[in-house]
Amino acid sequence: MKDVVISASRIKRELRILILSLLIAFGLNIYSIVKYKTELIEMLSQLHIVIILGFIIYAVVSIVFSGIRALIRKKMKHSEKL
Amino acid sequence: MSSVSWMKAFAGENGRNIAPSDRVRIGMVGVGSRGRALLLNLHAVENVNIVAVCDDYEPNYQQAIELTGGKAKAFYDYRKMLDLHDMDAVVVATPLHEHAHIVINFLKAGYHVFCEKSMARTMGDCKLMADAQRETGKILQIGHQRLFNPVYLAALERIQAGEIGQIVQIRAYWHRNNNWRRAVKDPALEHKLNWRLYNEYSGGLMTELAAHQLQVANWFLDKTPTRVMGSGGIVFWKDGREVYDHVALVYDYDDGIKCTYDAMIANAHYGLEEQIQGNKGTIEPEINRIFSETPPVAPGIRQLIHSIEKGIWDAIPIGGATWVPETAVPYRGELIAPRNTKDTYLQMVGFVKAVKNGIPYKNLLREGYHASIAALLGLEAIDTGKILNWPAENIMEKEV
Numbered sequence: 263m264k265d266v267v268i269s270a271s272r273i274k275r276e277l278r279i280l281i282l283s284l285l286i287a288f289g290l291n292i293y294s295i296v297k298y299k300t301e302l303i304e305m306l307s308q309l310h311i312v313i314i315l316g317f318i319i320y321a322v323v324s325i326v327f328s329g330i331r332a333l334i335r336k337k338m339k340h341s342e343k344l
Numbered sequence: 345m346s347s348v349s350w351m352k353a354f355a356g357e358n359g360r361n362i363a364p365s366d367r368v369r370i371g372m373v374g375v376g377s378r379g380r381a382l383l384l385n386l387h388a389v390e391n392v393n394i395v396a397v398c399d400d401y402e403p404n405y406q407q408a409i410e411l412t413g414g415k416a417k418a419f420y421d422y423r424k425m426l427d428l429h430d431m432d433a434v435v436v437a438t439p440l441h442e443h444a445h446i447v448i449n450f451l452k453a454g455y456h457v458f459c460e461k462s463m464a465r466t467m468g469d470c471k472l473m474a475d476a477q478r479e480t481g482k483i484l485q486i487g488h489q490r491l492f493n494p495v496y497l498a499a500l501e502r503i504q505a506g507e508i509g510q511i512v513q514i515r516a517y518w519h520r521n522n523n524w525r526r527a528v529k530d531p532a533l534e535h536k537l538n539w540r541l542y543n544e545y546s547g548g549l550m551t552e553l554a555a556h557q558l559q560v561a562n563w564f565l566d567k568t569p570t571r572v573m574g575s576g577g578i579v580f581w582k583d584g585r586e587v588y589d590h591v592a593l594v595y596d597y598d599d600g601i602k603c604t605y606d607a608m609i610a611n612a613h614y615g616l617e618e619q620i621q622g623n624k625g626t627i628e629p630e631i632n633r634i635f636s637e638t639p640p641v642a643p644g645i646r647q648l649i650h651s652i653e654k655g656i657w658d659a660i661p662i663g664g665a666t667w668v669p670e671t672a673v674p675y676r677g678e679l680i681a682p683r684n685t686k687d688t689y690l691q692m693v694g695f696v697k698a699v700k701n702g703i704p705y706k707n708l709l710r711e712g713y714h715a716s717i718a719a720l721l722g723l724e725a726i727d728t729g730k731i732l733n734w735p736a737e738n739i740m741e742k743e744v
Contacts, residue, residue: 290645294643294644294645294647295644298641298644298647298648299644300641300643300647304644307643308644308646311643
């Protein structure tokens with residue numbers, strides 16, 4: 263079984279995506295407070311929803327980016343063979 | 345919680361000094377399943393001695409002796425208890441048709457009485473019992489434990505405070521799924537053990553179940569119905585019983601408010617409830633919830649997620665229900681009071697306190713009396729197929 267090495271740069275990249283996802287979720291919370299005219303306290307009271315939403319966005323982004331990277335690598339390998 | 349007279353007494357507002365060492369001596373007449381439950385609750389009440397037990401069914405008689413550790417005097421015939429000098433009060437938990445003569449005899453013999461609900465098998469007997477209480481001045485408490493339940497008391501306070509606005513309807517129901525039939529080895533005991541199934545001894549669903557909830561309706565509205573109509577039948581349990589296994593009634597009150605009631609014993613999906621419906625809210629005391637007609641708005645983020653989901657799923661044609669809830673989150677109302685299910689115990693505490701004081705609680709018997717009349721009048725309406733007015737002679741005036 264091969265050792266899996268996760269580089270420091272990879273960790274930094276994933277953390278940046280996660281933080282961005284959480285910020286997007288927080289932004290959506292603020293947007294929904296304005297749109298539906300609910301209480302400002304929801305910025306704190308709905309943090310649990312924001313965190314869950316942030317992780318969902320992170321998961322979706324990760325899956326999409328992985329899919330795109332896999333497609334690009336496949337195309338490059340095909341071009342090299344040619 | 346102190347708006348009713350019996351709760352004021354609970355709070356010690358009776359103006360009398362009662363020594364903690366005063367013990368109340370109680371006899372039990374009828375120690376079947378309900379009688380045993382009351383006996384066990386009495387064991388848990390401070391300063392109570394069970395001094396006598398009585399049952400004419402041998403297994404119950406033996407169990408009663410066992411439950412009292414052999415310390416209580418045991419009788420087959422309640423009349424032999426009438427001359428006991430070391431007894432203050434009696435708890436009557438016999439089959440319904442026996443209540444009247446037992447209770448009246450004990451009241452006239454000078455004892456205070458707790459009688460399980462309903463009061464009696466006929467309206468005439470209920471009146472005789474109420475008259476005997478008035479003549480003797482003794483305590484007669486009927487077994488409606490919701491009168492002592494903290495959830496119901498808190499619900500009443502919230503209604504009186506206007507939290508649900510004007511009550512516009514009460515809807516009550518009690519649905520069970522069992523046949524009420526007890527196994528009987530000796531056919532000669534069929535009517536004795538399955539008394540609840542026969543009209544001579546029982547009013548069936550009306551006196552065994554409806555009486556509780558009609559008591560709540562009258563109590564919360566602070567009035568008695570003016571008339572009642574109803575229908576009933578034996579829909580499922582066609583096993584030779586005489587009492588209905590399904591009833592449905594409408595009780596009218598003088599301001600147009602209705603209490604709609606139904607009970608059955610062949611489907612338990614909805615359980616039981618008294619839905620007190622006001623223009624500003626609804627109270628459901630059996631589940632200890634109060635609901636506002638203007639529930640709080642769901643948090644913005646949940647509304648956003650819900651509208652995104654709605655946008656996705658509505659666009660996909662899928663066979664089946666297309667109704668989407670109007671609220672993003674289910675509205676569960678709020679609690680009426682901290683849950684307390686010890687109301688049977690609390691009502692016995694209340695009875696014992698009243699006996700110690702020697703003073704009946706104001707208007708407590710009135711609740712039990714009107715509940716019994718409502719149940720029996722409803723049964724008569726079903727039996728005759730007529731709309732029946734509340735008899736004027738069966739209104740007990742409120743004590744001020």
